[in-house]
Amino acid sequence: MTSQPLASPYLTLNEAAAFLRLAPRTLDNMRQRGTGPLYNKHGGRVRYHRDDLMAWADQSRRRTTTEKVPLAEARSGSKAVAD
Known part of the structure; x- marks a missing residue:
């Protein structure tokens, strides 16, 4: 019986972009x-963790196309927590 290697949670630029x-160039620019x-950075190469990609995608969610994103949030990539 052969064991299969665990899939790495880290993705290359091309894998993360897909x-x-x-x-990939959009992700580079961002x-x-x-x-x-x-x-x-692993060995000088950029890697993205799957959980970080999901968190970033989730924080970018909006209800409408007119919903504003605070400038500080847009620049930092962080999401303010509402009370």
């Missing part, structure tokens, strides 16, 4: 502006 259905998902 996961989010974005172009990372450089600080507006994209959190990332790690």
Whole structure:
């Protein structure tokens, strides 16, 4: 019986872009502006954790197309918690 290796939770740029259905260059640009998902560098290469991609996608959810995103939130990529 052979054991299968565990799938890594870390994705390459191309894998992360496909996961989010974005172009890799878009994800690159977002990372450089600080507006994209959190990332790690492993051996000098950018890797995205699946959980960070999901968290980033969830915080980008909106109810309407006119819902405003506070400028600080848009720049930091963080979401303010409402009371």
